[in-house]
Structure formats: C-alpha cells, structure tokens
Amino acid sequence: MTHSLHPQTRRGRGPARRIGRSLALVLPVVLVFSGTLAVARVNWSGAPQSPVLTAADTSAAGASSRAASRAPQDVLRDQLLIELQKKDPGAALTQLQQAVDDRPSLARHCASIARSLGKAAVRVYGPTKAQSYARPACDTSFATGVVAAND
Secondary structure (H helix, E strand, O other): OOOOOOOOOOOOOHHHHHHHHHHHHHHHHHHHHHHHHHHOOOOOOOOOOEEEEHHHHHHOOOOOHHHHHHHHHOOOHHHHHHHHHHOOOOOOOOHHHHHHHHEEEEEEEHHHHHHHHHHHHHHHHHHHHHHHOOOOOOOOOHHHHHHHOOO
C-alpha cells in the first residue's frame, strides 16, 4: 500500500473559484472609483447648482466668454482684482471670504488669491495704505502679499 505524506488537494475548483478571485480583485477597485465619482459630483456647498460667480457679477464685458474656459479660482481672482481697483482691498477681501464660504472648493486657492490681492494693493495704494487693509482672511495671506511686493 502506498500512502503519500501529503494528501493531494484539489487546486482548481472550477470556474466559480476563478470568478470569485477575479471579483475579489476587481470589485474593490470598482467600488472605490464609483464612490470617488459620487463624492465628486455632490454639491457640498449647499448652494444652488448655479455657479457662485456668474458672468453677471463681473464688470468686464468680455469676462463672461473667458470665464467659461477658465478655472473658477482664476475667474474669482480677476473679479477681486477689479473690485480692489474699483473700491478698496477690504471689499475684495470680504468678497473673497464670502466666495470661499459659499463654495468650499475654493478654500485651497484662498491663500494664493489673497496674496495676489496684497501685491495688487501695494501697486495701487502703496505699501503703508495697503497694509492698513490687512486682516486675517486666508491665514493672513493678504499681508504676506503686501510684504512680498515690497521686497
């Protein structure tokens, strides 16, 4: 009688096992991808589906045609630079804060926009007057822009 020390095991259990292994590899990827897409499409701001900054909000006549092909933060930056020249940096900073509150996806661009406003304020108002408008919007990035424009 011949007995083996290692009993033979069945390696393949047919098509069900192959399908199960394939699903075990593919299903998590599909779930993560579809979940990511679902989260990206949700309007997290709570505002209506219309954009926060529409062409009607801009004072430049040609801005509406350019705004459609540009990133929202670039459109916002341009609008705020116009506001800074028309009124003052304080009004532009207030609008920046409102835009970020209304559309949280703009928060990651807030600091760079505020720095741009600070640099522009120095060009328009000079360093001393520009610094007088500084406030803690976007982690004091406006003041950083004012200082950077002086260097």
